[in-house]
Amino acid sequence: MTEQRKLRLLVGKVGLDGHDRGAKIIARAFRDAGFEVIYTGLHQTPEMVVETAIQEDVDAVSLSILSGAHNYLFPRVLELLREKDASDIVVFGGGIIPDEDIPGLKQAGVLEVFTPGTSTDQVIRWVRENVRPRPL
Amino acid sequence: MSDGNARRGGGPPTTRSRTRAEWERGTLERALRRAPERGAEFTTVSSLEIDRLYTAEDLGPDWDSADRLGFPGEYPYTRGIHPTMYRGRLWTMRQFAGFGSAEDTNRRFKYLLEHGQTGLSVAFDLPTLMGRDSDDALARGEVGKEGVAVDTLADMETLFEGIPLDRVSTSMTINAPAAVIFCMYLAVAEKQGVPFEKLTGTLQNDILKEYIAQKEWIYPPRPSMRIITDLMSFCARSVPKWNTISISGYHIREAGSTAVQELAFTIADGIGYVRAGIDAGLDVDAFAPRLSFFWNSHNDFFEEICKMRAARRMWARIMRERFGAKDPRSWTCRFHTQTAGFSLTAQQPYNNVVRVAIQALAAVLGGTQSLHTNSLDETLALPSEEAVTIALRTQQIIAEESGVANTIDPLGGSYFVEALTDRMEREAMDYIERIDRQGGIVASIETGFPQKEIADAAYRYQRQVDDGAKTVVGVNRYGMAERSRPETLKVGPEVEEAQLRRLEEIKARRDASRLEASLAAMRRGAEGDENLLPLMLDAVREYATVQEISQALVPVFGTYQEVSVI
DSSP, X not given: OOOOOOOEEEEEOBSSOOOOHHHHHHHHHHHHTTOEEEEOXXXXXXXXXXXXXXXXXXXXXXXXXXXXXXXXXXXXXXXXXXXXXOTTSEEEEEESOOGGGHHHHHHTTOOEEEOTTOOHHHHHHHXXXXXXXOOO | OTTGGGGGGGOOGGGSOOOHHHHIIXXXXXXXXXXXXXXXXXXXXXXXXXXXXXXXHHHOTTOOHHHHTOOTTSTTOTTOSSSSGGGTOOOEEOOEEOOBSHHHHHHHHHHHHHTTOOSEEEEBOHHHHTTOOTTSGGGTTTTTTSSBOOOSHHHHHHHTTTOOTTTOEEEEEOOTTHHHHXXXXXXXXXXHTOOGGGOEEEEOOOHHHIIIIIOOOXXXXXXXXXXXXXXXXXXXXXXXXXXXXXXXOHHHHHTTOOHHHHHHHHHHHHHHHHHHHHHTTOOHHHHGGGEEEEEEEOSOHHHHHHHHHHHHHHHHXXXXXXXXOOSHHHHOOOEEEEEOGXXXXXXXXXXXXXXXXXXXXXXXXXXXSEEEOXXXXXXXXXXXXXXXXXXXXXXXXXXXXXXXXXXXOTTTTXXXXXXXXXXXXXXXXXXXXXXXXXXXXXXXXXXXXXXXXHHHHHHHHHHHHHTTSSOOBTTTBSOOOOOOOOOOBOOOHHHHHHHHHHHHHHHHHSOHHHHHHHHHHHHHHHHTTOOHHHHHHHHHHTTOOHHHHHHHTHHHHOOOOOOOOO
């Protein structure tokens, strides 16, 4: 019988957007909730994020995007994960994302999109319910 | 009289002079026994504890209004930088705008000018802010999204088409590549036949707060400071009415700092620029009068007003006493204010109109020189024209209906306002002394000190919102099912495609050898200590792109990679 290991989450800032308040808060909240957290730092390309996600064997990738480029960046990350046979890594995220863009993102494979006003507790609860450790 | 001095002249007991302690032991204690207060402590949005009541006792026996306040237009400027303040001239109503292509933004500028706005303010898109062209790989999906895309002089020509640059004052929110964009503005002026001496406006050009908060950089801090001192020196000689740096607390606050941290780190940045200018051999009074500030106006009404009053007094004292500036214009903390984007909620977005009105009123009572009021829909997307108009009308109502502009610093002398102003100044000066001990702001940034303080404050505040200790109306209290969202502005992918075509055309038209020569000359200038501005202006005239100019200096200056701490 194996004890379930801790969830490993990558918190990423993709694109040129430097607004890292939300990313840093959620990274710290995940850590305080007992998850293992890898924070990419700023100005990552989708390629860099996917590379790190695979190297670090994360269970989920959480992206924070406030620049308006979400319709390009989320699908690109998902596409690269598929190319690397890592589409079992859950992708979710948050930021300033208009309601009408959310269905399209979910259709592209983003499991959940959190918009401004969401509490860190809500996100943590969602992670506990929706992200499972990947078999390594 | 038997009652001694407590009942002078035999008047009724209700008018006798009493101490605060007597009131607390008597009237107050009885009231508290009947009904306790709403909470054990009352704090500002930044978690400063606020007392129940402020009296002359809070100011202390040594509090001297001549020393702390002075008069408007006189040292230490606590009550305002102008002798007549808004009775002479109202603040400049300056709405930040920029989206999509240069043509779109040019149309929005003309719309705002026709509707009574008195100054232009340019928002650039993220690639431009990072010194990257629209065709760079990292720019994908971001072109024209959060502001206007500017790659070459051609875009700036379009942006200001039909707007005579000697008749408007233009504020440009650009930092890492500020010198390049400024040269493009100068080149547009040249083409319009407007002499540089007539240009008025402001460049944000505050790279230190980028490392602290906004995170848009190209080079490491020290070479960035050299470009800034070159620009200050160039403007002192050739563009004397231009405000060279808008030392910005705004982004520090948006990144999650407290009001005191905003005040402290921003003034510390100001000290950093003045020190750099002096170290580069400039006379302090030759450049300091062109430095201005940019504050955030958040929800906590009095905290914001006191922050702005404290800032004026701190800057005046630092400039006169620490740097020995003699020109009173070097002592004055002139500032722009923007209402707090972070305070707006996506839930029940029309409530944002009320928040913005309160924040704008605080900025006016704080004595701002110009003001941007946020649009109600800014947490959803870029503002629509209707939302921008409401934001501008908010300022006009404060200016022309509320009566608050009739007198100068109407809150001056309030026990609470003066006590809080003093306290914020004291706490901010404590931070500044810590930063001085670390070797100044550049060294402090390199150790990550301000970044860590801000991240801690941001996390603390989020926990307070999550556990309900701080209320956000419509979010963690008074929520309801949402009906409709306001109409917002969309920037589609066609903007990026059009900009890429345009850039390709411009690149094809250029004289390659002249372009190369101008970039090489700039690089040689960077290796030595020649002023870079005239060299950049030459490259701009050859339609060199923002990225070509920025990257030409990387071999000399290097690039910056942040060490992220969470």
